[in-house]
Amino acid sequence: MDFLPAxxxxxxxxxxxxxxxxxxxxxRMALVGGPLGHLSLPGIALALIYGFDVSxxxxxxxxxxxxxxxxxxxxxxxxxxxxxxxxxxxxxATSFVFLPEDKTxxxxxxxxxxxxxxxxxxxxxLSSAIxxxxxxxxxKMILVSISEDLARVEGIDTKKFNFIYLACIAxxxxxxxxxxxxxxxxxxxxxxxxxxxxxxKTLTQYAYGGLVLGSLGCILGIAAAEVxxxxxxxxxxxxxxxxxxxxxxxxxxx
Amino acid sequence: MVKxxxxxxxxxxxxxxxxxxxxxSFEVKExxxxxxxxxxxxxxxxxxxxxxxxIPYRGNVVWATEDISYLPPQELWExxxxxxxxxxxxxxxxxxxxxxxxxxxQRVGLDPSLLKRGYGALSxxxxxxxxxxxxxxxxxxxxxxxxxxxxxxxxGQETIYSLLHSFWKERNLTILLVTHDLNVVWEHAETVLCMxxxxxxYGNPHKVLTPEELEKIYGxxxxxxxxxxx
Numbered sequence: 001m002d003f004l005p006a007x008x009x010x011x012x013x014x015x016x017x018x019x020x021x022x023x024x025x026x027x028r029m030a031l032v033g034g035p036l037g038h039l040s041l042p043g044i045a046l047a048l049i050y051g052f053d054v055s056x057x058x059x060x061x062x063x064x065x066x067x068x069x070x071x072x073x074x075x076x077x078x079x080x081x082x083x084x085x086x087x088x089x090x091x092x093a094t095s096f097v098f099l100p101e102d103k104t105x106x107x108x109x110x111x112x113x114x115x116x117x118x119x120x121x122x123x124x125x126l127s128s129a130i131x132x133x134x135x136x137x138x139x140k141m142i143l144v145s146i147s148e149d150l151a152r153v154e155g156i157d158t159k160k161f162n163f164i165y166l167a168c169i170a171x172x173x174x175x176x177x178x179x180x181x182x183x184x185x186x187x188x189x190x191x192x193x194x195x196x197x198x199x200x201k202t203l204t205q206y207a208y209g210g211l212v213l214g215s216l217g218c219i220l221g222i223a224a225a226e227v228x229x230x231x232x233x234x235x236x237x238x239x240x241x242x243x244x245x246x247x248x249x250x251x252x253x254x
Numbered sequence: 255m256v257k258x259x260x261x262x263x264x265x266x267x268x269x270x271x272x273x274x275x276x277x278x279s280f281e282v283k284e285x286x287x288x289x290x291x292x293x294x295x296x297x298x299x300x301x302x303x304x305x306x307x308x309i310p311y312r313g314n315v316v317w318a319t320e321d322i323s324y325l326p327p328q329e330l331w332e333x334x335x336x337x338x339x340x341x342x343x344x345x346x347x348x349x350x351x352x353x354x355x356x357x358x359x360q361r362v363g364l365d366p367s368l369l370k371r372g373y374g375a376l377s378x379x380x381x382x383x384x385x386x387x388x389x390x391x392x393x394x395x396x397x398x399x400x401x402x403x404x405x406x407x408x409x410g411q412e413t414i415y416s417l418l419h420s421f422w423k424e425r426n427l428t429i430l431l432v433t434h435d436l437n438v439v440w441e442h443a444e445t446v447l448c449m450x451x452x453x454x455x456y457g458n459p460h461k462v463l464t465p466e467e468l469e470k471i472y473g474x475x476x477x478x479x480x481x482x483x484x
Contacts, residue, residue: 028335
């Protein structure tokens with residue numbers, strides 16, 4: 001693993017995932033990262049087989065999956081969680097049909113062994129773009145969470161904002177699978193947000209807490225992976241979990 | 255001549271082929287207080303949502319202003335499970351100055367120290383006063399308020415209505431109020447619209463809300479004690 005590029009890339013992905021995750025948690029969608037990560041597995045499998053970028057493969061399948069979930073929900077009125085379960089299980093099953101055995105582990109828990117400077121630059125640009133877009137819609141989406149009717153009367157185009165929000169989620173998950181694989185993406189979205197909620201008293205603290213803690217979890221995880229030789233994906237999740245446990249102690253102390 | 259703020263003509267709303275509102279027509283003048291009265295399931299909340307264009311409808315709804323504030327019924331406000339959100343941050347969603355926020359806080363009788371409090375940490379009465387402040391902080395021309403006092407004790411109800419009354423007098427606010435409380439109709443409404451999926455009565459409450467009409471709206475057993483003071 002090239003330590004510095006991996007560290008920079010993971011810090012950016014972790015930060016934006018934590019920031020967006022804080023919004024997802026407030027909309028009770030933090031776990032959506034899991035099914036979407038699983039859904040990305042066929043895309044990761046194809047990328048690994050044909051040698052194109054895993055985030056691109058993941059993104060294409062996540063977008064197709066989100067559109068499918070939305071269409072089925074509109075047509076059938078089935079609960080979204082049920083349709084999501086159907087889609088992500090199908091995604092996992094499909095990926096294992098044609099995923100070569102030696103590519104299985106990287107697809108499931110991530111692989112940052114071959115990070116080029118180009119990829120780092122692309123990740124920095126995309127993460128920053130997602131951050132600024134999310135920042136613009138953040139307070140409006142919180143108002144939608146409080147009451148969609150209220151938000152609409154206040155002039156918020158809820159359909160447009162929901163679309164932007166879902167696009168940001170698809171992009172973040174696609175970036176996330178690069179560092180933690182398709183199996184554990186929910187964790188980089190949900191854990192920093194939960195930790196930040198434990199430590200915050202205002203929305204600003206909570207949102208930026210998600211960003212800082214998400215980034216910190218990735219930095220500590222990559223450092224731990226470098227030192228111990230465990231997979232970076234697992235180390236990142238364990239670092240995030242450790243920070244969360246510390247936040248529980250701090251919360252109890254205050 | 256007093257401006258017509260809202261003109262509703264032959265409004266029809268249906269959900270899944272089931273008529274919820276049928277052929278409803280009425281007008282609201284600038285500075286008027288219209289109370290919408292009717293039993294549960296009469297379509298009162300649906301009416302407000304249709305007037306605001308939140309749901310599809312047939313017919314014509316014409317507003318003379320876009321400067322409208324809406325407060326949904328308290329049970330439709332998410333108060334638990336939200337991220338940490340201070341009252342001050344909630345007011346900042348409206349992009350108004352701190353001076354205005356402090357001013358409206360004082361007007362609704364809340365201590366400014368509550369601005370630092372969490373959005374979900376207010377009592378029901380404080381919350382209702384806070385959302386009235388939130389709705390009026392950017393000085394709208396029209397306020398639509400759905401069941402302002404549900405879950406509030408009698409003393410608290412009086413405070414809320416007195417507050418709305420003082421804003422109405424002070425700002426020439428046009429108010430559309432959904433309530434079950436007949437006292438509010440007698441004390442504060444200039445016009446009442448009684449409905450049960452269709453218009454049952456409409457006009458000055460002292461003229462149209464006869465015991466017979468009340469019985470038609472709510473069924474037998476309604477006692478009629480009209481308040482004559484204002």
